[in-house]
Amino acid sequence: MMKLVRSLATAFVSLTIACGVHAQAKPQVVLLATGGTIAGAGATAANSATYQAAKVPVDKLIAGVPELAQVAQVRGEQVFQIASESFTNEHLLTLGKRVAALVKQPDVDGIVITHGTDTLEETAYFLNLTVHTDKPVVVVGSMRPSTALSADGVLNLLNAVTVAAARDSRAKGVLVVMNDEIHTGRDVSKSINIRTEAFKSPWGALGMVVEGKGYWFRAPAKRHTMNSEFDIEKISALPQVDIAYGYGNLNDIAYRAFAAKGAKALIHAGTGNGSVAAPVVPALRELRSQGVQIIRSARVVGGGFVLRNAEQPDDQYDWVVAHDLNPQKARILAMVALAHGADSKALQRMFLEY
Incomplete structure (x- = not known):
């Protein structure tokens, strides 16, 4: 009888411990x-x-x-x-x-x-x-x-x-x-x-x-x-990156204003395949020559992506395409990439990989 009692007591203790471990887990x-x-x-x-x-x-x-x-x-x-x-x-x-x-x-x-x-x-x-x-x-x-x-x-x-x-x-x-x-x-x-x-x-x-x-x-x-090659612990500040929206009758005022206020990169939220209106192209080429990164994204909703060297000669202008990232996400990646010292070639690789 005593053996049975001890066995039951041991089993009870084991079950209690097991339940406690389960709860802690x-x-x-x-x-x-x-x-x-x-x-x-x-x-x-x-x-x-x-x-x-x-x-x-x-x-x-x-x-x-x-x-x-x-x-x-x-x-x-x-x-x-x-x-x-x-x-x-x-x-x-x-x-x-x-x-x-x-x-x-x-x-x-x-x-x-x-x-x-x-x-x-x-x-x-x-x-x-x-x-x-x-x-x-x-x-x-x-x-x-x-x-x-x-x-x-x-x-x-x-x-x-x-x-x-x-x-x-x-x-x-x-x-x-x-x-x-x-x-x-x-x-x-x-x-x-x-x-x-x-x-x-x-x-x-x-x-x-x-x-x-x-x-x-x-x-x-x-x-x-x-x-990821990026690391939050190595970022002390994020550079200014702004988004300019494409639309009919577009002019270059927003792009120049953002650059004048210190933008290190501009996301062009273009129509269709990240299209850039003809009156804006000279301003973007000028800003790129001054060191501002130009990134073509698209304002379209629901899928698709911007093809490099389609609509614009990106290789010739040293511009970047945002692949399938919408403008607001392109801005996030551009900030993180520039904070890690990316140039235009690295930026383009990153937009394809991330």
């Missing part, structure tokens, strides 16, 4: 809050498009989704509390350096960044280029404030933590999770401003999150994170 995810609609509040539940962004602090975001505790051990940090259209280069650097520091910690398995949707794609791509880690880094936002009927932020946040906590999310670069879809931060862009399915990738999503599980269908093809 739950993934540890850090939630970095920066503001945006996901932290916004409207006057009434009917306000889904009219509201004040960046009002809810990170502790309330976490407390508002108790299901997070079933997925991971989540702790939060309030990095900023701003609407994302006010993100500056300094904000990018501060956030990037904090992410880079956290992913080095053994008690961090993944990072989730809550972010306003207006410039979410730019921040995601910046981190994708500059943070060296194979740990999941997931950027998430919402199109409706938490106070709205059918608010999307709660499920978006739960899905983001689910992806950040999963081992099969590793080594896929910085991800964006919105509307049940998993996108690469390199491709995804905000395509509409009032619907929950606002974020799309021209080459398709990487996967989906359905009822607490991620499903993957493809992987990023371009260089990122651990395979």
